[in-house]
Amino acid sequence: MIASLTLGTDAGDPTSVESSRLAEGTADGPVALVWLRNDLRLADNPALQAGIAAAGPRGTTIVVYVLETAAGDSQVGPEAGPDSAAPRALGAASRWWLHHSLSALADDLGAIGGKLVLRAGDAATVIPGLAAEIGADAVFWNRRYTNARNADITIKAALTEAGCEARSFHANLLHEPWTVQTGQGTPFRVFTPYWRACLATPEPREPLPAPTGIRSAPVHSDTLTDWGLLPTAPDWASGLRATWTPGERGAHERLDAFLNDGIDDYHLRDEPADGTTSWLSPHLRFGEISPFAVWDAVRRARSAGVTGQAANNAAKFLSEVGWREFNTSILFSFPALREQNVRPEFAAFPWATPDQDELAAWRDGRTGIPLVDAGMRELWHTGTMHNRVRMVVASFLIKNLLVDWRIGEAWFWDTLVDADEASNPGNWQWVAGSGVDAAPYFRVFNPELQAKKFDPHGEYVRRWVPEYGTPSYPAPIVDLRETRGNALAAYSAMRAALPDPAASADRADPAAGTAAARPRPPEAT
Secondary structure, three states: OOOOOOOOOOOOOHHHHHHHHHHHHHOOOOEEEEEEOOOOOOOOOHHHHHHHHHHOOOOEEEEEEEEEOOOOOOOOOOOOOOOOOOOOOOOHHHHHHHHHHHHHHHHHHHHOOOOEEEEEEOHHHHHHHHHHHHOOOEEEEEOOOOOOHHHHHHHHHHHHHOOOEEEEEOOOOOOOHHHOOOOOOOOOOOHHHHHHHHHOOOOOOOOOOOOOOOOOOOOOOOOHHHHOOOOOOOOOOHHHHHHOOOOHHHHHHHHHHHHHHHHHHHHHOOOOOOOOOOOOHHHHHOOOOOHHHHHHHHHHHHHOOOOHHHHHHHHHHHHHHHHHHHHHHHHHHOOOOOOOOOOHHHHHOOOOOOOHHHHHHHHHOOOOOHHHHHHHHHHHHHOOOOHHHHHHHHHHHHHHOOOOHHHHHHHHHHHOOOOOOOHHHHHHHHHHOOOOOOOOOOOOOOHHHHHHHHOOOOHHHHHHOOOOOOOOOOOOOOOHHHHHHHHHHHHHHHHHOOOOHHHHOOOOOOOOOOOOOOOOOHHHO
16 A cells, blocks of 8 residues: 555545545455556456456455646647657547547446546656555556656656556557567568568467456546537537447447448448448547457457458458557657658658648648548548548648648647557658658659549549539649649659768668667566
């Protein structure tokens, strides 16, 4: 039990009295604190399982979610930089998702006798303080691989010094970054050999069952509505509500629907009108379902007789889960992924000063380029965008408008419900050509040709741009052929400015520019 940390609460506060009774031994057995972050689920949650087991039948398990900020930072204000110990401040669409995901989690915990405690602030202060407040014997969490792992190191040290056990678990990736490396012990820079190495490892473990009961106790909690995560003035989230069901139940419903009805047509996933993707991305991002549960469900589907095209589709789907993990491994070794080009030569790229009217047209879906406009409108309405169209709209911004990829990444961060600290900047750098395993900069997605190939009947465009083909639809804001030429000229100028262009193209290192050239070992977090 922690006795040496200052509680930081008012002794006259009745909630402090309740907590102090818990700390003084009202609980009949051990007190466990489980700290949930990007793992908002009951099933396959090793930290939650360990906390309940440590408390035993007579002990108490307190489950907390912290809306994290670094000292002086805000989750709804200025963003923390790459050296911050707090997670990146959530965008507006992600805040909407978080509100409903936490609400669903609270209901799920309540159904088995538990309670979700909400706190906000710097986790390095909140978690040790709460552990002391409730008299915790141990604190449990599942590991994360973003820059916020720096906070976990600090918290684990503080808890250990105070006499409280602190344990972290492998839960949110199939393969932790330090377990899949090249023969030289460095991170992979190309996806195909990375995924081949992943597939050569032992089969991922089976998911853990959800607990059936938990013994809790009264602890002061913030009120979810007081966090102000939902849009109110105006309420622009009607499309999100119509599209999504955040929470663990919604995640498993999506997975079941995909495996029962969608996987047979997954080879048509590049066609945005068909909706043949899994729609699992935001559920995975918030940890409402684990990648182990996804892998196991696909494995069971294969065992049940999935063959032919569906079997190939299943393998491809799992590789898409692998792409998510690949981006996480890059962020783990290159913490400045959203701020710095992974390929250092791109620091010399001659980005244009953004034309604010063109930028607004791109954001609003008014460029006069039908496929680009359809994608941007889908994004605003649903909080997501078909993956093929994401590449097209990103290429248009970066290469036809010559706008720095970081500007587009920031807009996606604010509007995507699945905005992920690794995947969002990683994918933008992929399109820009500045990242690892990136598409060459000189590959410019032609949105007209992409539409002809992947939306040949115009179903997707008509769904989101009903005025296309009428006098009310705007003319293109740029000439695609001319701006493609401008992009290639800018790329050539960057290459010409390098002292050794031939050598520089292959010198990118995902650990370059960071003090942490080698990933931290698992025990560090």
